[in-house]
Amino acid sequence: MEAVMAQTEQNQKLLLLDGNSLAFRAFFALHNSLDCFTNQEGLHTNALYTFSNMLDNLLESEQxxxxLVAFDAGKTTFRTKLFTEYKGTRSKTPAELSEQMPYFGELLDAYGIAHYQLADYxxxxxxxxxxxxxxGQMPVVVVTGDRDLTQLTSENTTVKVTVKGVNDLEIYTPEHLQEKLGITPTQVIDLKGLMGDNSDNYPGVTKVGEKTALKLIGEYGSIEALYEHVDKMKKSKLKENLINDRDQAFLSKELATINVRAPLTISIADTKRKDPDQEALVKFYQQMNFKSKLAKLPQFKDAGEETTVESWPSIPCLELTQTNLATALSSTQASRSFVIDILGDNYHLETPIGFAFGTDEQWYYSDDLGLLAAPELKHWLEDPKQEKAVFDSKKTKVLLARLGVSIEGMTFDLLLASYLLDTNDNSNDLGILAQQYGYTQVQTDLEVYGKGVKRAAPTDYQVLGEHLCRKARAIFELRSQLVQQLKENDQDQLYDEIEAPLAMVLAQMELAGITVDSQRLKQMRVDFSQTLSDIETQIYEDAGHEFNINSTKQLGVVLFDELNLPVIKKNKTGYSTSVEVLEQLQNAHPIIQRILTYRQISKIQSTYINGLLKVIHPDHKVHTRYLQTLTQTGRLSSVDPNLQNIPVRLPEGRKIRQAFVPSHPDWEIFSSDYSQVELRVLAHVSGDENMQAAFKRGFDIHANTAMKIFGLDDPSQVTPDMRRQAKSTNFGIIYGISDYGLSKNIGITRKQAATFIAAYFEQYPDVKAYIDNIVATAEKQGYVETIMHRRRYLPDINSKNYNLRSFAERTAMNTPIQGSAADIIKVAMINMQDRLRQEGLQAKMLLQVHDELIFEAPVTEIPRLERIVPEVMDSAVSLDVPLIVESGHGKTWYDVKK
Structure with missing residues (x-):
């Protein structure tokens, strides 16, 4: 941390931090890593660590x-005297945070930053x-997690509100408030007065939410002006509530008003920044076991470790040559770590810049890829009995396969292990990930290689070699720690039996690729261009003239000024022509459906046809990459290209699959797809007898639900529309859908949607019990798990912010369902690859798209696949209800499903 420099009067700036608010945000930002942040005495330190990082970022960015950091003095303030229930519903501060609060003052003192609290305020x-x-004296910047403070914005004061964690900030100025909510800073108080505040527990006016409050403020300007005119309002429930809750509205406004004349006993002079107390910082960091923070201090006494990369303890790191190759592999240690690096992300295209391997006895590095084919090294890499610890086993497998080496024996993957331990904060940069686990003697790739167009291997070969060696050493050092944590979390089986073997299955699928008929894609491009041209002509006829259909501004003028269609929404640039707006106007004019169709086909043309043509490899295939450590539910993602998001619900999108063909003339594409796997998982984990009975008897679950919702006695009475509505309800329940959300999805009233949901839970009572129990479990332990013990931490599950907490609750409901479905298909993929090998089939598994597996096989093997694949997928896991698989085959991927 640099010393504070003297600045001129013009450059002065006051930075004010909302201490309690930010402390809470800091705590929950790393709540999922709570047990990783404790000091020698067992004190939890996650909030202190995150808060200190935030201070570093703010000091650098704001200068x-x-x-000053302001703290609350206690629960009793002048507001509790006005309203005894003020903040009365807030849950008790977690003990793990409470024990850290006394140390914030010590941290700030060491930083040379003033802190203050005032009784009754x-x-x-x-x-x-x-x-x-x-x-008018100096600019003021306020940083908080509480949007109530946006009432302080002015020409002189900017309020920055945390959006995610503590470093992602939304900047509020009077202009931003106007653009976002259409109100002034002082009207923030009127807004809170009308709608109240669930977090601070003051009432506002009954049934008045943000939307209604903003409308009233826009019309009347303030609560005072509103009540001057309330008698003139038309008779309505809103008017009745406003009159009845008049006192509540004015009380709530008073409670929401920040007192800007508090009797402070400090002055601006007391807030002047001081130089950090280096000795105090060293002592504090040592006490809290902040090794990475210690390592960044420029100088200190008795800190116990060096401070710069240059002064890190040296490690035995030698350049690998043909001469010392035999010696490099002669170590008696049973396990070594191995690293191979590229500069970009796509390991199907990138050329490696170097590799390193070894043990703590000796590390070796080289940029000579030819050495990997040397008999001694190739034999070691391909020997399954020689254990290797790596960072990304799938990437390593593919890169070496491209170089003619089939690596085996990768018994530890640092990236996969860390992903299972914490799906929320998992980096693909080994240096960043290592620091998260307390290992600091390795730089990040960003620091060594740079970023963007400037990203390159170091010109100094020894710098590259040292970095590769240190990365290999980090893997070596962290292995035992992460393996132990997996065991403690009961996740070692998930790693050993699912994620690690799946990485090898995915590597084989990626290397195989899938053949794409580029000529067929090019013909589609011609056909789609003609279709777009025809739709353009029709749109111009509807409008009466030509215009730029892709221009939001010009389209808005045509629709709302010239055709006089009802305005649904406006934004700062004019009329909104979003898909949501256009869908609401579909019945207003024929031009709307044409525009929607035009947009859909244009996207398919640019994203999928042109996009696919750009990524076809010389072998006439596309080799997608499956991201195994991205999603928090455990589902796989496909990139370069994304083959999971081809819009098959649209006829034009479905045609794209016609270009995916077998790699041999007498072969076919074969596909097997789980039927309603998420609902079957729900039936299993909830134990609901009615839902389980429906699946066991082979009923159409959506028709069965429709019968219960609509009170029917016979499945033949269920219309397609009823089934569609029941289907939306079935899947909506998994995602914690509200009556409002369901009403929008299926086009019914909110009251009808509420009746649907109530009827659903009456039919499936144990599903309701499961949902309630899983949320309660998440609140207690901070995470939820799948049937295979895949964890997802939910740092906002006990948040005081209603929106954050509600999202966490919905996540708690659906993650065990989605995640378990992901677990099931992963097990099926592993078993399927083994079965293909055991049967000696030529068939290859090529793609995984959500709940579907796609193969290519000789026509003669199709009958065997029709028997084997469903058999393997059905038996992937044992549930209380049967897993059902539907299969098909054809000359193209499109022909698989007619």
Whole structure:
């Protein structure tokens, strides 16, 4: 941390931090890593660590000359005297955070940053008073997690509100408030007065939410003006509520108003930044076991370790040559770590820049890829009995396969292990990931290779070699720690039996690729261009003239000024012509459906036809990459190209699959797809007898649900529309859908949707019990698990912010379902690859698309696949309901499903 530089009066700036709010945000930002952040005495330190990182970022970005962190003095304030239930519903602060709070003052003192609290007042009032005092004297920046403070924005004061974690900030100025909500800073108080605040527990007006409150403020300007005119309003339930809750509205406004004249006992002079106390920082970091923070200090006494990359303890790192190759492989240690690096992401195209391997006895590096084919090294790499620890086993497998080496014996994958331990914060940069686990003696790839167009291997060969050796050493050092954590989490079986073997299956699928008929794609491009031209002509006829259909501004003028269609939504640039808006106008004019169709076909043309043509390899195939460590549910993602998102619900999108063909003339594409796997998982984990009975008897689950919702006695009475509505309800329940969300999805009233949901839970009562129980479990332990013990941490499950908490609750409901479905198909893929090998078939598994597996095989093997694939997929796991698989085959991927 650099010393504070003297600055001129013009460059002065006051930075005010909402201490309690940011402490909470800091705690929950790393709540999923709670047990990883404890000191020698067992004190939890995650909030302190994140808060100190936030301070570093703010000091660097804001460069304040004056700074203060304000804290609440206690639960009793002048607001609780006005309203005894103020903040009365807030849950108790987690003990793991409470034990850290006394140390925030020590941290700030060491940083040279003032902190302050005032009896009977909140941190908001301290901040508001100081900001008001500084009006016209120096710029003020407020950082908080509480949007109530946006009422302080002015020409002099900017309020930055945390959006995610503590470093992603939304910047509020009077202009931004106007653009976002259409109100002024002072009207923030009127907004809170009308709608109340669930977090702070003051009431507002009954049934008045943000949308209604904003409308009233837009019309009347303030609560006072509203009540001057309330008697003139038309008779309505809203008017009745406004009149009945008048006192509540004014009380809520008073409670929401930040006191900008609090009797502070400090002055602006007390907020002037001081130089950090290096000795105090060293002592604090040592006490909290912040090794990575210690390593960044420029100088200190008795810190116990060096401070710069140059002064890290050296490691035995030698250049590998043909001469010392035999010696390099003569180590008696049973396991070595191995690293091979590329500069970009696509390992199907990138050429490696170097590799390293070894043990703590000696590390070796080289950029001579030819050495990998040397008999001694090739034999070691391909020997399954020689254990290797790597960072990304799938990437390593593919890169070496392209160089003619079939690596085996990769018994530890640092990337996969860390992903299972924490799906929320998993980096593909080994240096960043290592630091998360307390290992600091390796740089990040960003630091060594750079980023963007400047990304390149170091010109100094020894710098590259040292980096590769240190990466290999980091894997070596972290292996035992992560393996132990997997065992403690009961996730070692998930790693050993699913994720690690799946990485090898995916590598084989990626290397195989799938053949694409480029001529067919080019013909589609011609056909689609003609279709778009025809639709353009029709749109111009509807409009009465030509215009740029892709211009939102010109389209808005045509629709709303010239055709006088009803305006649904406006934004800062004019009329909104989003898909959501256009769908609401579909019945208003024929031009709307044409525009929607035009947009859909244009996207298919640019994204899929042109996109696919760009990524076909010289072998006439596309080799997608499956991201195994991206999603928090465990589902796989496909990139370069993404073959999972081809829009098959549209006829034009489905045609794209006609270009995917077998790699041999007498072969066919074969596909098998799980039927309603997520609902079957729900039936299993909830134990609901009615749902399980429906699946066991082979009923159409959507028709069965429709019968219960609509009170029918016979399946023949279920219409296609009823089944569609029941299907949306079935899947919506998994995702915690509300009556409002369901009503929008299936085009019914909110009241009808609420009746549907109630009827659903009456029919499947144990599903409701499961949902309630899983949310309660998440609140208690901070995470949920799949049937295979895949974890997803939910740091916002106990958040005071309603929106964050609600999202976490919905996530708690659906993650075990989605994640278990992902587990099931992963097991099926592993078993399927083994079965193909055991049967001696030529058939190859090529793609995984959600719940579907795609193969290519000789026509003569199709009958065997029709028997084997469903058999393997059906038996992937044992559930309380049967797993059903539907299969098909044809000359193209399109022909598989007619």
């Amino acid at each position: 304040p000359t004056h700074m 909140e941190a908001d009032d301290i901040i508001g008073t100081l900001a008001a005092e500084m009006a």
